Structures are given as C-alpha cells and as structure tokens.
Amino acid sequence: MQLLLRDNGAVTSLSLDQHRAAVEALLAPLSARRAIETISLSASRIAGAPDAYRQRTLAHDVVSPTDLPPFDNSQMDGYAVRAAELSGASSDATVRLRVDPQINAGDTISAIEPGTAAPIMTGAPLPAGADAIVPIERAIPDHFRSTSVTDTNADGDEALTVEFASAPDHDEFVRRRGSDVAQGELLLAAGAALGPAQLGVIAASGLTSIDVLRRIRVLLIATGHEIREPGTALQPGQIYDSNSAVLSQALIDAGCTVVAWPCRSDDAADLLHIVEKGAPTADLVITVGGVSAGAREVVRDALGPLGVEFSHVAMQPGGPQGLGLVEAAGHPSGIPVVTFPGNPVSALVSFEMFVRPVLRRLAGFARDEREVLRLPLAESVDSPVGKHQVRRASIGTDGRVRLVGGPSSHLLHSYAASTALVHLPVGLGHADAGDPVDVWRIDD
C-alpha cells in the first residue's frame, strides 16, 4: 500500500514573543524600502475617493508655506479699536467713538482713524491702527444697529457713535497672523496620520498635494485543494474559501493593499506560479493553510525548499507558523513570506498577534489602535497552561467579558459574533469568574 505521508521531523517550538520578534525582524527592512507617493488633496477628492487618505501617514515633515492665520483678524463679532483710546473707560466715564464702516470676513485690509471704532465680524481682517477687539456685547449699545442711524458726535457732526464702559487689553480678541503656525514652521511632522484636522490644516496652508508612504502591498494566498470560491457548487469535502475575505479585509483595515490570489490546488508548482507572478508587485506574501502534516502540503512543499522555516508557537489557536525570505523577481534580498495555519480563526488570530501590529508601525503609526482593557471574566475558564490562548468574547454592559464559542479554531461564526479577544497567557491554567484578564477590543 502506497502511503503519501510526511515525517516532518522535529518542529522548532517558539514562544509567542520569539515568533513575534522573528516576524518583526523579517518585516523591518520594508520600512527602509518603502516608496513614497505624492497624492493630491482637495475636498472633492476626499469626497470622491474616500479610501485615498484612510490609514495614510506623511512621508516627510511638511513646512508651512504660509502664516496661519494669513493676516491679523478678529476673534469676535465686535468693534476694532485702539486699546489706548479706551484705557480710561468705565461705567462712570464711558468713552464714545465714531463708528467706521463695517469690516466683513473677506474684505481687504482697511484702516481706522484715531477716535473711531470699526464694527468687525469674526474672521475679518483687523484694520491698520486697531490693536484690540471689543466684543459686541460689551459695547453700548450691545448689538449692531440694523438701519441707518445718525448721531451727533463731539464735533457736532452727524455720525453714528458707540460707547465703551471698559478697556480692552492690547491684542484682546485679536488673532495675530502666524499665531497658529508661522510660515517656515513645521506644519505636520513625518508620520502624521491624515485625519480631518491634518487634511484641514494642509488645505488651510494652500497645499494641494502631499507625500505619503506607499501602502504595503500584500500578495495573499489562501491555499487548499478543498477551497472553492463562494457561490460556486461544492462537492462533498469541499468548503468555501473564507480566508481570502477575512484576511483581505483585515489587511485593508491595517492600511495595506491586497491582491488575493487563492491556490486551490495541492501542487507546489501552482503555488510557486502565483508567487512568481505576484511577487514583483508585492512587498509581502502571506499564505494561509498548507502547513499540515499531510503528504502534499502546498505551502511546505513549495516554500520549505526555498527557505521558509516552519515552527510551532505556544499559542492557541495559531500554533503552526512559518516565515522566511524567498527569492523573487524584483526583490534582490528576497520577498518576506509569512505563513499562517488554514483555519480562519487561527489565521485571523495569527494576523492580530504577529502581523497587524508590525503593519501598523510600517504604515507610520506610532501606536496600535486596538483598545486594550483589563476586565473581569463573567465565567470561569480553563486554558492550556503551556500556551497563550486567545479566546473570542463580548464585553457585557456590566463590564464583564463573556466568552463566545469554544476555543476551537473553526468557530468563525463565534468570532463574527465577538467584540473582543481575551488573552489567557502561558502559565494560566484556570481563571475564575471575576478574575481580570487582558482584553483587546475588535469592534472598532
């Protein structure tokens, strides 16, 4: 009887931290090799290409090409005055000034004569001569008049006047040119993530394009001759490929671009063909499945001889892991390859634990955005004492964390019903209800 079985020999055992460090070291060179892209910036592009700025960080420091604000302007609706002229004003001795023409936002920069006050709107340019703004509610009258009104001023001329019963400080309610950022100062630092305020300050400075780090390009290869494209007919023993969807979205969420190219074959040549065709335009290859002990395990068969090393990490799920640099066109030092086990839960937990944090840093982010909590368990739990177990869970309104489904790595439905991952570290064989555990929120 011909048996096609593999003796994998001794498999290296690694701690979670050892494998995490190995993945980091493998991917670290991607940081230096990252290309830079110039992308255009406009509100219409933000609206029209909503993915353009998601998870993007600046490649360089950006210096402000202009003062912000670009001219002295008013912080309030009120009167632009010379502060010194009101220095003696009090409720007993009000100071009366003649009213100048109103200054609106968008008006060109004007000037006020001594003895006058200019009604001025928020954001309108401070007139030459003025050095303080008195808010409208501190003037007498405390509102702008809506009709033509004349009054008699000190010279006997008919003119509109306004009174003040208190003195403003010099520069009060004046926004000085360059007080937010001055021309030539740092507008945004390299690595700044492009959110609303960052895009806004770029727009405010008048810049219409910026240099960002190119996204990490991932060639994602879900393997297995049992996997089929969802929607096609299944034969007994076949399953739909969920790993391509799971990891494509997880990679997109982490700021990558993805080419998902499944290998629905157990022939090493088929996998090597995908790597050969896909590697030149990728920065990283991630495979899923094909690392079992069977006779024809496509990832082991294809990539083991090329230098990918397989190991067993003290983690559950996600024990069987592999990584290496593989020779490929366009990659003089080889392309990094990370191999995940084939169960969707194992693959996604592997991604969360080993790859996602590194991709976030490579995308330029200073921190992972996973919210880490320490919460009490709602129920007792057992965990293999020699392994770091990652369980799926939900956080109750009582602040306790409830496990969803069992520890088994095929329970993708349970994962999809979860809002958190619970970490039961090596050395912990049992925890009681109420015991605190580390929890990662995954429902952001």
Add this chain to the structure above:
Amino acid sequence: MQLLLRDNGAVTSLSLDQHRAAVEALLAPLSARRAIETISLSASRIAGAPDAYRQRTLAHDVVSPTDLPPFDNSQMDGYAVRAAELSGASSDATVRLRVDPQINAGDTISAIEPGTAAPIMTGAPLPAGADAIVPIERAIPDHFRSTSVTDTNADGDEALTVEFASAPDHDEFVRRRGSDVAQGELLLAAGAALGPAQLGVIAASGLTSIDVLRRIRVLLIATGHEIREPGTALQPGQIYDSNSAVLSQALIDAGCTVVAWPCRSDDAADLLHIVEKGAPTADLVITVGGVSAGAREVVRDALGPLGVEFSHVAMQPGGPQGLGLVEAAGHPSGIPVVTFPGNPVSALVSFEMFVRPVLRRLAGFARDEREVLRLPLAESVDSPVGKHQVRRASIGTDGRVRLVGGPSSHLLHSYAASTALVHLPVGLGHADAGDPVDVWRIDD
C-alpha cells in the same frame, strides 16, 4: 452713513445636552427613511474596492444557508478511529489497528472498516464509521511515515499498522457538521458591522451578496465670501477653505458619503441654489460659517426664513449652532439642516459633539468607537465656568494629558498636532495639574 448691520435680537441659549437632544431628534427620522443597498461580496471586491465594506452594517438578520462546517471533519492531524475499539487501550495493553488510506482536506467523504484507523489531516472529512480523532502525537509511532512500509497484522497479512496506548473520548477532536452555525440559524444579526470575521463567515456560508444600510448622504456647504479653493491665488483678507476638507474627511470617517459644495459668496440666493440642486440626492445638509452677526450672513439670510433656528450653546468652541427642517425637492417632510460656526476648530468640535455620535448610530453601530479615558492633567487649566470647554491635547507616555495650543477656535494646526479632546464641563472653572478629566482619543 449706510451701515449694514444686523440686530439678531435675543438668541436662544441652550445647554450642550439640550442642543445634542435637538440634533438627535432632528436626525432620528433618517433612521426610518434609510434605503437598503445590496452589495456584492468577494475577496477580489474587498481588495479592489477597499471602501466598499468600511463602516457598513447589515440591514437585516442573515440566516445561514448552510451548516458550518458543512461536514464532520478532523480538528487535528491524526487518525480517524472508532472510539469504542480503543476503549481498553493503555500503555500496558496497546491496541493495534490497520492503517487505511490517508484522508486529505478536499477528499470526498470515505468510510473506515472495523479494526482500521485512517490517517486524517486537519479539515479533512471524517470517514463514515469513525467517531473520534487521535492526534498523531498520541499514536505509535507518533509521526506519519513517509515511505511505503508494510507490516504483518494479526491475520498475518502484510499491512501497515498503528498502535494506540490510550482511548479517545467519543467525538474527541471531531468538528461536527453545523457546530459553528447550523443551516437556518442566525448567521449575522441586523446591525452587525462588516469586519474581517463577519465578511469571512458570509463567504464561508457561500453567500455572495448582502443587504446593508445605504450610507447617509451629506451635502456639505462651507460658506464665506472670504474662502478660496486651496492652490488658487489669495487676495488680502481671503483664506483657503479648510472646512470642506476637515468635514468631508470627518463625515467619510463616520461612514457617510459627501458632496462638498462650498458657497464662496455672501448672497443668500447662491446658497439656496446649492441647497436646491444638492438636496434631492442628500439626506442631510451641513453648513459651516455664515452665522455671525454681520449684515450679510449667508446661512442666516438663506435658511433663517426657511425655518432654521439659530441658538447659542454653552460650549467653547462651537457656541453658535443652528438646525431645522428645510423644504426641498425629494423631501416631503423637509431635509434636516445643521449649521456649524465657521472656524474650523469650532466646526470640527461641533461635529464631534453633536453630529458624529448620531451618524454612527444611524449607520447601525451600537456604540461610538471613540475611546473615552479619564486621565490626570499635566498642567493646571482655567475654563469658563458657564461653558463646556473642549480643549485639544496629547496624551503623554506618563499617562498625563497635555493641552496643545490655546482655547481659541482658529488653532487648527494645534488640533492637527493633538491626539485627544479634553472636556472641561460646565461648573468647572479651574483644574489643577493631576486632576482627572474626561478625554476622548481622536488618533484612531
């Protein structure tokens, strides 16, 4: 002298909670009016249209069209056996079984005869007759043999055999058909957010399209005859329009689609033209600026007569707010309009405080994703006791929160350098270094 000044009369003063409730009430009907979209799902679409599933939630409950897993299969690399045949096995009395042909993932469902054990790979279909898996490391030998080996069995026939020194439990390491989710059970509930695991379990079930809530469509109108498109030449007194960029990205981040259509004019007819043209394909209008006390305030002039009410909220920045329902084609009950003040910091804080949480809920999310912390101040701070002040800040590695820039609403550069918003509520006039304050992370 002709003065074109407005007497706005008494302005309604509102608490933060009052205005928040008013915005919620205004937008609540959008929930019932939401259209549903059917979107296709595939890994190639995830990779090719990375925005497609971002901030999406299911419109209906989705029932599983199939059992998951679709057939009984092995959780381990090992041997498929009849548990009863090994019931007496011990290290003193091993049980020897004849080895069947290997079963790989993707093989059709086979059967085993009594007295035999089938080498089986993780995910491979359990053969008929078998009811337990013995992991390879518990078999003797504890690895699969890689060559054709024959042995002599009890009957004297030459055949490969394997020994077992312990008995498995019934169903041990067997993943039963439907054990993750059974056909007809709830696969995902209405409102489920579409992340990696949710898209994965949909793919695993074979579904290739899903019904999601249509995104809220926002007509965003930044106003002011002083604002110009970034990159164009500025005249003195003019500024670049940053609000369109700021709020477009903020709305995109909240799951909306945006049409950004600035009104660079102080003529009410121009704004009304934009509303008339844009409203039929929008669910919500947001205006920015044009609510000051000037003579020609385009938002007040255009929308006040149509029923938008303006008020002053006890918040800093972001005091001047407005809202209302405005008659528009395609909106039998009127289209909701929310008006923000024109300073970019005021506008973005207004969005964060009043609109974003409502949009998140309308998008189907059960909770806001803003991480709320309570952290000690790194320095003392004064705050207007009658207002809820929102300051921009960063969270230090020491866990203390440091204010970035002053309270003024023109400091967009400071906002862009911040990672958090600090809340100084009504009633708090001063806080000392070390005092705890509520903090929202904004660097996700």
